[in-house]
Amino acid sequence: xxxxxxxxxxxxxxxxxxxxxxxxxxxxxxxxxxxxxxxxxxxxxxxxxxxxxxxxxxxxxxxxxxxxxxxxxxxxxxxxxxxxxxxxxxxxxxxxxxxxxxxxxxxxxxxxxxxxxxxxxxxxxxxxxxxxxxxxxxxxxxxxxxxxxxxxxxxxxxxxxxxxxxxxxxxxxxxxxxxxxxxxxxxxxxxxxxxxxxxxxxxxxxxxxxxxxxxxxxxxxxxxxxxxxxxxxxxxxxxxxxxxxxxxxxxxxxxxxxxxxxxxxxxxxxxxxxxxxxxxxxxxx
Amino acid sequence: xxxxxxxxxxxxxxxxxxxxxxxxxxxxxxxxxxxxxxxxxxxxxxxxxxxxxxxxxxxxxxxxxxxxxxxxxxxxxxxxxxxxxxxxxxxxxxxxxxxxxxxxxxxxxxxxxxxxxxxxxxxxxxxxxxxxxxxxxxxxxxxxxxxxxxxxxxxxxxxxxxxxxxxxxxxxxxxxxxxxxxxxxxxxxxxxxxxxxxxxxxxxxxxxxxxxxxxxxxxxxxxxxxxxxxxxxxxxxxxxxxxxxxxxxxxxxxxxxx
Numbered sequence: 179x180x181x182x183x184x185x186x187x188x189x190x191x192x193x194x195x196x197x198x199x200x201x202x203x204x205x206x207x208x209x210x211x212x213x214x215x216x217x218x219x220x221x222x223x224x225x226x227x228x229x230x231x232x233x234x235x236x237x238x239x240x241x242x243x244x245x246x247x248x249x250x251x252x253x254x255x256x257x258x259x260x261x262x263x264x265x266x267x268x269x270x271x272x273x274x275x276x277x278x279x280x281x282x283x284x285x286x287x288x289x290x291x292x293x294x295x296x297x298x299x300x301x302x303x304x305x306x307x308x309x310x311x312x313x314x315x316x317x318x319x320x321x322x323x324x325x326x327x328x329x330x331x332x333x334x335x336x337x338x339x340x341x342x343x344x345x346x347x348x349x350x351x352x353x354x355x356x357x358x359x360x361x362x363x364x365x366x367x368x369x370x371x372x373x374x375x376x377x378x379x380x381x382x383x384x385x386x387x388x389x390x391x392x393x394x395x396x397x398x399x400x401x402x403x404x405x406x407x408x409x410x411x412x413x414x415x416x417x418x419x420x421x422x423x424x425x426x427x428x429x430x431x432x433x434x435x436x437x438x439x440x441x442x443x444x445x446x447x448x449x450x451x452x453x454x455x456x457x458x459x460x461x462x463x
Numbered sequence: 464x465x466x467x468x469x470x471x472x473x474x475x476x477x478x479x480x481x482x483x484x485x486x487x488x489x490x491x492x493x494x495x496x497x498x499x500x501x502x503x504x505x506x507x508x509x510x511x512x513x514x515x516x517x518x519x520x521x522x523x524x525x526x527x528x529x530x531x532x533x534x535x536x537x538x539x540x541x542x543x544x545x546x547x548x549x550x551x552x553x554x555x556x557x558x559x560x561x562x563x564x565x566x567x568x569x570x571x572x573x574x575x576x577x578x579x580x581x582x583x584x585x586x587x588x589x590x591x592x593x594x595x596x597x598x599x600x601x602x603x604x605x606x607x608x609x610x611x612x613x614x615x616x617x618x619x620x621x622x623x624x625x626x627x628x629x630x631x632x633x634x635x636x637x638x639x640x641x642x643x644x645x646x647x648x649x650x651x652x653x654x655x656x657x658x659x660x661x662x663x664x665x666x667x668x669x670x671x672x673x674x675x676x677x678x679x680x681x682x683x684x685x686x687x688x689x690x691x692x693x694x695x696x697x698x699x700x701x702x703x704x705x706x707x708x709x710x711x712x713x714x715x716x717x718x719x720x721x
Contacts, residue, residue, distance in 0.1 A: 216546050220586025221615070224657050244546025250469050257546060282473035286543040288513065289505040291476075294468055294486075327498040328488045329468060364498075366490040392501070395493040402501060 184271035185210050185383060185428035186237055187458075189451040191443055192432045198228045200440035202235070208447055210237035210271065212430050216244045218268075219260050233268050239383065239430070240270040244286065247306045247320070248279035248293040258313045265314055272383060272428070274319035274352045275310065277303065277340065294329035295339040303339075307347040319382050320344070321352035324360040324389075324403035336361075341377040350382035355420065356413050356432075360389050360401040369416055378424050386417060386450060387432035406435035409446060418453055425461050426454040475499065476506050477539050510538045513548040514555060518578045520633045521559075524568065533562060549586055553579060570624035570644060577626050577650055580618040581661065584654040587616035592655040592708030598701075601713070607682035610714040611675045616654040617709050619664070619672050623647040627663040655708025662707065667695030672709070 188209030193201075201208075211232055218225050232238065245257060265273055278290035293299050310318050322340055334342075344351055353376065362369035388407035394400040409417075409431065421427065431446040471484035483499035511534035515522050522530045537558050543551045556579060559565055560572035592614055601609065620626065625648045631637035649669035651662050664672070670691035674684035688695040704710055 216548065219547050220549055222589035223584075223586045223616075223654065225586070226589075227657060246546075254546075279469065280546065282469050284544055285473065285477075286546050287473070287476055287506045288509045288543065288546075288548060289502060291472065291502060326501045327495045328490070330486050330488050331468065393497075394489060394491065395495055395497045396489075396491040398491050400498065400501070 184237075185239055187426035187428055188454060189447040190237075190239065190428060190430045191447050192241075192430060192434060193228075193232060194434075194437045194443075195225070195228060196437060197440045197443070198231075202231055206236075206444065207451065208236065208444070209451075210239055210428065210430075212239040212241050212432075215240050215242040215261055215264055215273075218264055229268060238268055238270040239272040239274065239428075240265060240268065242273070242275040243290070244280055244288075245275050245310065246279045246281040247275050247310065248277055248291070248299070248303055249281060249306070250279075250299070250302060251282065253306055253309055254281065258310065261310075262314055265316065272319060273314060273316060274321055274383065276321045276323060277336075277343075278323045290323055292323060292325045292327065292329070294332040295334040295336060296331060297333070300334060300339055300342060304343050304346045307343060307349050311347065311349065317348065317350055319350040319352040321354055321385065322357050322361075322376075324354070324357035324364075324401075326364055326400065326402075328365060335375075337372055337375040337377075341380070344377060344380045351377065351380045352383045352385060353378075353381045353420070354385035354387070355416050356385065356387040356389055356409065357403060359410070359413050359416060360403050363399055363401045364394075366398070369412075370419070373416060373420060378420065381424065381427060384417065384420065384427050384429045385432055386413060386429060386446075387434075389413075404435060405432050408433075408442075409449075414449075414453075417450070421453055421457045422460075426458050429454060472502075476503055477542060507535055507538060510543065510548075510551070511535060514538075514552050517549075517552055517582050518555070518575055520578055520630050521571065521575055523633045524571065524574065524629075525565070529564075533559070533565065536562070549582060555579065570622070570626060570629060573620070573622040573624055573626045574629060576620055576622075577630055577652070577661065580620060580650075580652045581659050584616040584618060584652050584659045587654060590615050590711050593705075593710045593712055595705050597710075597713060598705055607685075608680050610678060610680050611704070611710050612712040612714055613672070613676050614653055614655060614709050614711045616652070616659070617672075617676070618652040619669050619676065620650045620652065621647075621669050622649065626650055627661060630661060651707060651709060653707055653709045660707065665696060665699055665703065667692035668700050668703065671695065671700055672704075 186209040190210035193211040193213050276290050280287050358372050359369045386409045387405045390402040390404040392400045392402050429450045475482045475484045483496050487495050489495040511531050514534045541554050556572045556575035559575050565571050625646050627648045627650045632639050649664040651664050667688035671684050671688035674687040
């Protein structure tokens with residue numbers, strides 16, 4: 179399955195309803211907007227009115243947070259059907275989900291929970307990705323997680339796990355560079371090593387978000403993927419490095435909690451766009 | 464397929480504070496209790512935030528800290544069964560009614576019912592309400608036989624407490640002032656267009672609308688309203704029907720509401 183990078187290779191923003199009026203009041207220097215699928219699964223009302231207006235003006239990325247692709251149990255068929263209906267209705271340029279689980283035995287935890295990386299979980303996740311792509315009739319992107327702990331039973335490195343899922347299923351990858359930095363810090367590894375090994379040719383979208391600092395059980399740094407602050411300098415530096423290697427890629431700024439006024443968020447996207455435009459000029463030269 | 468890591472992880476997420484599942488590790492070699500607690504806190508905080516988002520007036524009435532503590536108990540007893548969090552908390556009102564620390568505020572459960580109805584209306588199917596013109600053509604001869612299809616967003620709530628006034632005073636719609644909490648109010652929740660509207664129904668109005676919502680002809684609905692309250696004012700209630708946008712369609716006597 180070829181990589182279907184239909185999103186424009188420019189900077190996008192995660193859409194927040196509180197910004198709807200400001201965004202729709204004038205043309206924005208934004209290449210695309212991304213929404214969380216689960217927020218648009220009601221029958222009607224303001225969410226659909228806003229998304230319809232947004233979709234008329236901008237490219238759209240639908241990002242699922244509740245499918246629980248990393249679950250050992252079966253995917254929720256009813257949820258898959260809802261995703262299919264949403265994609266049919268809005269014809270987004272991209273659909274993405276996470277390498278994580280969020281439901282178990284019928285309970286939904288509303289968090290992206292970690293899984294051990296083993297041959298068994300690899301086979302299961304690949305099956306689930308196949309099932310999603312078949313149900314939606316389109317390629318999906320799978321996002322690398324931010325994690326706070328390891329599993330003793332893991333036998334496969336996360337980059338290799340993702341590369342193999344992408345190879346087996348043909349799915350694209352969504353590279354969240356903040357997640358790379360958060361996880362590397364939390365596991366005492368190098369973000370740059372991770373990126374060196376990452377199958378960048380499979381990446382169809384990049385996420386950039388903010389994190390908070392905490393400490394672990396031995397007083398070591400523990401970063402929290404909070405999406406409630408600006409993108410950190412270290413993450414911007416990694417992003418520049420990735421874009422220098424890949425060329426321009428669709429890049430999303432995520433800011434989901436303590437959401438700032440629209441101009442603050444827009445400025446983050448403009449900063450990403452400057453890096454993307456620089457890469458485009460360099461490759462044209 | 465054995466689900467060992469997931470089963471124990473899931474159990475510990477909703478379990479007692481200090482528990483964490485076996486098989487988790489950290490590069491430091493230390494027992495990763497704090498690391499696991501990040502996940503537990505994410506789950507509790509995000510689900511508490513979902514409940515707070517759905518119940519802003521409850522939060523205003525009891526404060527964020529009280530709501531968070533109440534939500535934590537609720538989440539452990541009633542974790543979500545679906546990733547559609549806009550629907551999460553349907554049992555919250557019943558939980559509040561039985562929640563001992565909230566006993567001083569006996570109207571709290573009905574406020575939660577009103578706020579839950581409000582978000583249901585917010586996400587309900589869109590439909591154009593019937594305007595005044597739709598009623599103008601009615602034939603007085605057969606008026607008693609007509610049935611009304613109510614708007615898909617419509618909900619009727621009856622309460623022994625002044626829930627509409629309390630709601631309005633705590634959502635910025637009305638100025639705060641002392642009220643008589645023994646004065647019950649019935650609420651109509653409806654979203655004729657994009658904004659959810661909450662209004663107090665006149666005497667008998669709730670019985671009238673509930674009868675219509677049940678597919679009864681207008682004649683029966685009037686009877687039900689009068690039985691509920693002898694002072695039921697038909698003219699005023701019909702004007703309210705039209706003005707609130709709560710009617711989607713008039714069904715001829717032969718038709719039944721779907």
